[in-house]
Amino acid sequence: MPRKLNSRHITPVTDPVEVCARIRNKSNNKEESCIKVINDTTIHLTPGDSKLFMVNNIYFLSSYQQTECQFSRVFDSNVSQKRLFDCVAQTMVDDLVRGKNGLLFTYGVTSSGKTYTMTGSLEEPGFLPRCLDMLFNSITAVQASKYVFVPDGMNGFHVQSEADALLEKQERDILPQLTPKTPNKIESAATFSFRNINVHYKEKNINPECRYSVFVSYVEIYNDYVYDLLGDVQLDPFNRPKPPQSKRLREDKNKNMFVYGVSQVEVASTEEAFAAFQQGQERRRIAHTQLNAESSRSHSILNIRLVQAPLDPLGEDLLQERSLICASQLSLVDLAGSERMARTGAGGERSREAGNINSSLMTLRRCLEQLRENQKNGSSDMVKYRNSKLTHLFKSYFEGHGKVKMVVCLNPNMAEYDENIHVVQFAEMAQQVEVARSEDFKSFTPPTTLHPSPPPQTDDGESDWESPDYSLGQPFPNLEVMDYADNETVPGLISMLEHRIGRMNAIKKRVSRYGEIFRSNLSSCTQHEQSVQQQLKDCEADLANKTKELNKLDRQVKKLESKNQVLTRTTQVFEKEKKQLQDQLSDAEAMLKSSQSDSRRLEMKMKGAVANTKAHVEKECEKRVRTVQTEMQEKMWVKDERLRQLKNIISTGGGREGRPTAARRCQTPLKQPISSVSSVSTGCWGIGPGPPVATKHRRSCSASHSNWLAHLPSSTVQTETILQPAIRPNKVVNVPSPKDVAGASKYLLTHQREDGTGEIETQLVKGEVFHTRSGGQQVQFVDIETLKQHDPQKNEKKSITSRRKRRSETSIEEASVDEQSSWTDVETRCAYGIGNTNNVAAVTNKRKK
């Protein structure tokens, strides 16, 4: 398990807080430097000649003499970002992969190069992008699919199946608004490319039997409040971003401190991770505007979390056992500038910021001092981590849950001497603090076969494990001592016996050694067996649990299967219904289409029939109108003839001569002859060698025997009154031709109009036809007769009134009225007298028309 101390009984192995110093280049080359690098681990700080220096128009008295400081490593201004990473941060990525936590922070005054060291730029990337690059280079072949590891909200993770992960991915891709926790913008914004990174390191401790995922979270501590820089931006009712909400710190079950509710964004590449960091930076900028803060006045902490879990024995899926998941973390911290309050030269909010920064850094210092004291004296006085959020969050690191490294950034400008002294004092103190080393994460591996201990070696270095030789040497020869003075046999026997004794001792030794080896092997085997037994028991317990879970899952599966069956059946029913409905729908559509085409056909047919009928009716109407017109014309002629005869009777039978007939009353005698008609053109119509002048005004009735040409325009309304002009035209034309005019001596033009009372007023314009010398004809208009019609019923009231009015008029007028009325009476009588036919009715009818 990760982060366990070596043993409960054994004193843990500790490492000191590693402190390196980096001296940045001078802002002005001519300026004197207050720092001198002596060697790889030592620097000298000198206050310079002048002990008085000025900052922000305030003179400070330098109170220190030349100081020598020792660090783990010292890097001068020429050190490259890459070299710094190699020497300082690379091992921390190694540790991360091995399941160990790490804390790397930069410390120093403002503008000493903390951010440059930690983040760098695209051209000169710092620790942050290089760590990410190395990490992703290492795990690229064993990276888990996205969303397989799921943060549990309590600083841990659990594993979900690939299918669930895929579902979640689809959900996030399709419905990003429903899963706002992971900002998808990050993926699209992953366009950073670091130019001089070229790390391509790979950590060799990657376990191919495991799968890895990387999560990042980014927080800042400002005025002793912790803010999440990757969380969702909350909006107020006016859609403006709300000021950020601070977060609480909590301890997880492994005694690690974490920011509760912080957003952990899963990233698949360096670019994606850096994009997340950039997004956090942007959020930080906005938050600072809202909080009226300065950018370098807060501590920023980027956590890179590497999560790993072993694969199942088939190497396909990740084991979902939570105890097998290891989450290690590397915290990269860019602390706020450590200068003293007097240096900031600011008041109000800025002075509060400086106070908080100093307070948190001071708490860090005090905690480290207390730790050092405890370690020195073996005491266990309480370390007051809770006095600031910074130390509270880092508590677990100082208590042995990871490695701590610090890069002290120093500005060599002489004006910074005093501040630098404070910084190096803090750094020197910090590196005396020992931090317990945490264990590597032992990833789960299936039990393997036991290897026997290596065979014991003989004295000459050869192995005799296989065929041990226990013989004492050559067998005894047949020795017979025949003579006491046999000097050959006895010494030979002695030497042989001595050899045998030596062999026997050697065999004894070997046997005892074998015995020892055997005993130790036996005991290790016994131990191993015990551990295997224990493992077996664990496995059996696990198996029992798993079997239980499996049974439970089986039951759930069965339940779900039965539900599934029900759902399938329901789906089938619905499908069937759907099909039926679709069939019905298509039938209805077909019917609708056919009925539409039928109705279109019918419409066309009806239209044709209507057109035919209309044409037929029109034809019929025209025919009838023509017939009626002919009939009417005939009647008219008959009436004309009758009227003419009546007039003749009246004029010959005692009528008053010299009086104009009522029907032919000339209302306005023409003073000027009308000389031309524009609508009739015979080439010289009206244009002759000289205008013919009427010798005298003749009444039309006096020329009744002439050859009359009646010009009756087709629009003329037949009034069918009894009294008609006593002219019998020889020819009636609608439009006279020159030939018609040439054949006539008199010309009669009928003109109609509506008078003021709405009655039809017919004017008969009479003319005489003259032949001109050039062979043309001229018409000289000599007379106009106006025929007016009066409706007796309509005009009765009027006439009574007018008669009453007229009673008071002169006698001459009365006589004239009498005379007139007598003529009217004659006319009326005539009208009634002519056969009492439908003349009056005709007049009335006409009016009605």
Ligand SMILES: Nc1ncnc2c1ncn2[C@@H]1O[C@H](COP(=O)(O)OP(=O)(O)OP(=O)(O)O)[C@@H](O)[C@H]1O
């Ligand atoms: N070693 C260096 N080489 C080149 N430039 C550097 C170096 N260190 C710092 N700088 C430059 O100095 C400027 C200030 O550095 P930086 O922002 O890293 O300081 P800081 O300590 O983080 O300041 P603050 O506390 O205000 O955040 C930057 O423009 C940075 O590029």
